[in-house]
Structures are given as C-alpha cells and as structure tokens.
Amino acid sequence: xxxxxxxxxxxxxxxxxxxxxxxxxxxxxxxxxxxxxxxxxxxxxxxxxxxxxxxxxxxxxxxxxxxxxxxxxxxxxxxxxxxxxxxxxxxxxxxxxxxxxxxxxxxxxxxxxxxxxxxxxxxxxxxxxxxxxxxxxxxxxxxxxxxxxxxxxxxxxxxxxxxxxxxxxxxxxxxxxxxxxxxxxxxxxxxxxxxxxxxxxxxxxxxxxxxxxxxxxxxxxxxxxxxxxxxxxxxxxxxxxxxxxxxxxxxxxxxxxxxxxxxxxxxxxxxxxxxxxxxxxxxxxxxxxxxxxxxxxxxxxxxxxxxxxxxxxxxxxxxxxxxxxxxxxxxxxxxxxxxxxxxxxxxxxxxxxxxxxxxxxxxxxxxxxxxxxxxxxxxxxxxxxxxxxxxxxxxxxxxxxxxxxxxxxxxxxxxxxxxxx
Numbered sequence: 001x002x003x004x005x006x007x008x009x010x011x012x013x014x015x016x017x018x019x020x021x022x023x024x025x026x027x028x029x030x031x032x033x034x035x036x037x038x039x040x041x042x043x044x045x046x047x048x049x050x051x052x053x054x055x056x057x058x059x060x061x062x063x064x065x066x067x068x069x070x071x072x073x074x075x076x077x078x079x080x081x082x083x084x085x086x087x088x089x090x091x092x093x094x095x096x097x098x099x100x101x102x103x104x105x106x107x108x109x110x111x112x113x114x115x116x117x118x119x120x121x122x123x124x125x126x127x128x129x130x131x132x133x134x135x136x137x138x139x140x141x142x143x144x145x146x147x148x149x150x151x152x153x154x155x156x157x158x159x160x161x162x163x164x165x166x167x168x169x170x171x172x173x174x175x176x177x178x179x180x181x182x183x184x185x186x187x188x189x190x191x192x193x194x195x196x197x198x199x200x201x202x203x204x205x206x207x208x209x210x211x212x213x214x215x216x217x218x219x220x221x222x223x224x225x226x227x228x229x230x231x232x233x234x235x236x237x238x239x240x241x242x243x244x245x246x247x248x249x250x251x252x253x254x255x256x257x258x259x260x261x262x263x264x265x266x267x268x269x270x271x272x273x274x275x276x277x278x279x280x281x282x283x284x285x286x287x288x289x290x291x292x293x294x295x296x297x298x299x300x301x302x303x304x305x306x307x308x309x310x311x312x313x314x315x316x317x318x319x320x321x322x323x324x325x326x327x328x329x330x331x332x333x334x335x336x337x338x339x340x341x342x343x344x345x346x347x348x349x350x351x352x353x354x355x356x357x358x359x360x361x362x363x364x365x366x367x368x369x370x371x372x373x374x375x376x377x378x379x380x381x382x383x384x385x386x387x388x389x390x391x392x393x394x395x396x397x398x399x400x401x402x403x404x405x406x407x408x409x410x411x412x413x414x415x416x417x418x419x420x421x
C-alpha cells in the first residue's frame with residue numbers, strides 16, 4: 001500500500017497529533033497540582049506529609065518550567081507574545097541558511113567526496129550487475145525494457161522521426177559514394193563477379209532484338225530509295241542486319257573472351273578507376289546522390305524505414321523476455337565481465353566516476369544547498385514547527401517528565417535539609 005505521507009506536497013504541514021507520552025507528561029503536572037493541594041490541606045496531620053508536599057510542589061514547578069522551555073522553542077506559550085519564545089519559527093530563515101552551510105562545510109566538500117569515492121568500486125559493481133543478472137535478466141531485463149519503452153513512448157515521434165531521418169540524410173550526404181562504388185566495381189572485375197551481369201545483358205539484348213525485328217525492317221525500308229525497295233533489297237539488308245546482330249550476341253553469350261565483351265570489361269575497369277580518382281566523375285556521382293536524397297520517393301522510403309525500425313524497437317522493448325536475448329544480451333554480459341576483469345578499464349572507469357561525482361559536487365553543491373535553504377525559507381512557521389517537533393518526537397515530552405520527577409526529588413532533598421537543620 002502506498003505511503004500517503006510520502007505523497008504529501010513539500011511545504012504542507014503535517015498535522016500534529018497528541019502522543020501518549022505528551023498526555024502522560026501533562027497528566028503528571030495535573031497529578032502534582034492535585035497532590036500539592038491535598039498535602040497543603042493536610043500537612044499538619046503528620047510530618048511525613050511535608051515531604052509529599054515538597055515533592056509535589058517542586059515537581060509542579062519543574063514540570064511547568066520544562067513545559068515552558070519546550071513550548072517556547074516552537075510557539076508562544078498559551079499564545080502570549082512573551083519575548084524570546086517561538087524561537088524556531090522566528091529564526092527559520094537563519095536555521096535554513098545554517099543547515100545548508102553546515103551540509104556544505106561538513107559533507108559536500110569535494111576533497112571529502114573524493115576520499116570516500118576512492119573506496120567505491122563503481123566499475124566492479126556495474127560489471128557484476130551486468131555479467132551476473134538474476135535468472136531471466138532480473139531487474140536489468142525489466143529495467144532496460146521499461147526505460148527504453150517509456151522513453152520511446154514519451155518522445156515526440158514526429159520530431160524524433162524528423163531528427164533521425166535528417167541525421168541519416170546528412171550522413172549519406174557526407175558519404176563519398178564514388179570511391180566506394182569504384183572499389184566495389186574493381187573488386188568485382190578482379191574476382192569475375194561481373195560475368196553473370198554481362199551474360200544477363202547479352203540475354204536481354206537477344207530478347208530485345210527478337211521482339212523488335214520489325215522495327216529494324218521498317219527503318220531499313222524507310223531509309224532505302226525507290227529502286228532498292230522495288231527490287232526487294234531492303235528486306236534482304238534488314239534480314240542480314242538482324243542475323244548479324246543475333247550472331248554477335250550468340251557468340252558473346254558463349255565466349256567470355258569475345259572482343260566486344262573484353263571492350264566492355266575495359267570500359268568497366270576505366271569506370272572503376274575514374275570513380276576513385278577522377279574529380280569530375282566524383283562530382284557527378286555526388287550530384288546524383290544529392291538528387292536522389294531530395295527525391296520524394298526516397299524520402300517516403302526513409303519515412304517507412306524509420307517507422308518500421310521504431311515499431312520493431314518498441315515491440316522488442318515492451319517484451320522483457322527478448323530485450324536482453326540473443327546478441328544484445330551476450331554483448332551486455334561480455335561487457336560486464338570485461339569491467340570485472342580488466343584492471344585498466346576498471347581503474348579508468350572508477351577514476352571517471354570519481355571525477356564526475358566530485359565535479360558535480362563542486363559545480364552544483366552550492367545550488368543544491370541553496371535549494372535546501374530556499375525550501376525552508378518557503379515553509380510557513382507552522383510547517384517548520386510541526387516538522388521539527390515531529391522529527392524530535394517523544395523526547396521533548398520525556399524532558400517534561402524528567403523535569404517533573406527531578407524537580408520533585410530536588411524538592412524532597414531541600415525539605416529534608418530544612419527539617420534536619
């Protein structure tokens with residue numbers, strides 16, 4: 001069940017409830033008063049009653065004095081504006097400043113924090129936590145899943161998507177594509193991986209020629225004079241052209257050393273070199289790259305890529321069983337083992353953690369303590385009174401009880417001396 005007190009806003013007073021000890025302390029005062037009145041009335045009945053009267057009288061005085069002292073710390077006794085009472089409410093600002101300065105000078109000193117941090121093995125603790133998670137991933141699995149899922153769900157997806165896509169596009173614009181293409185083409189030529197591409201091109205050429213023979217016949221017919229058309233030579237010429245092209249493509253398909261294929265390979269080799277070394281070719285490729293990135297179809301592709309990646313990541317993050325499974329889990333475990341075993345990395349990480357903590361204390365210590373001081377200043381008098389009174393607790397009431405008892409004993413002692421003298 002949630003602790004309701006922990007959900008109370010800062011600065012709201014906690015209602016003070018009379019404790020049983022306070023009732024006892026107040027009740028003792030009432031009892032001392034009753035005993036004193038009774039003993040005063042019957043003091044002549046027996047000499048021993050004088051001791052009872054002395055105890056009750058001194059106890060009543062001591063209890064009232066301590067009640068006044070305890071009450072004067074937090075409020076005006078009986079609501080009377082007696083000087084030097086309600087000490088804490090009147091000095092709450094000074095108390096806040098003093099408390100903040102005390103924390104700064106005794107706890108938040110950079111050298112003190114640095115000395116304490118030397119004994120803290122941050123890298124070892126992190127490494128053990130990562131390399132030896134509880135069965136099924138434990139808190140690490142659930143924590144990583146919850147943090148990533150909540151983070152993705154809380155972010156502005158439109159703005160985040162724009163940032164991611166813009167970052168991808170910027171990285172692609174910075175990429176020098178031409179040398180990469182040239183190196184890939186050069187490697188393909190050296191390993192003969194271009195041959196299937198040439199075979200496909202030859203087959204495509206043969207198929208295209210077969211489907212468009214009538215266009216060749218028509219072109220020859222249209223460009224022949226009347227005599228050639230009359231004698232039918234245009235048909236013979238077009239047939240020879242088609243047959244020659246078909247034979248050329250057939251030879252290229254079966255002979256990898258065909259001169260025309262070799263010329264194509266020479267052209268590809270030159271292209272590979274130009275892509276790597278020719279500034280003009282590089283510039284043309286860069287312009288094509290930029291034009292592609294500005295193309296609406298490519299932008300839609302990036303949009304789809306981002307949405308698919310985000311959906312897949314969100315789905316994985318919401319499933320703790322897969323969050324640290326597979327390669328990701330292995331990497332996390334290996335990283336934790338490395339932190340626990342590698343002395344150099346452990347020393348470096350611990351030094352970094354120590355410097356980070358000391359730097360934060362040095363940079364933000366004053367700001368944190370100013371927050372303490374300002375918070376106390378912002379409390380009203382009743383809030384700080386109730387908080388401090390509740391923090392001290394029943395000890396204040398024990399002071400009153402002790403004052404009553406000690407006063408009574410002192411009264412008996414004084415009365416004894418008086419009787420004996």
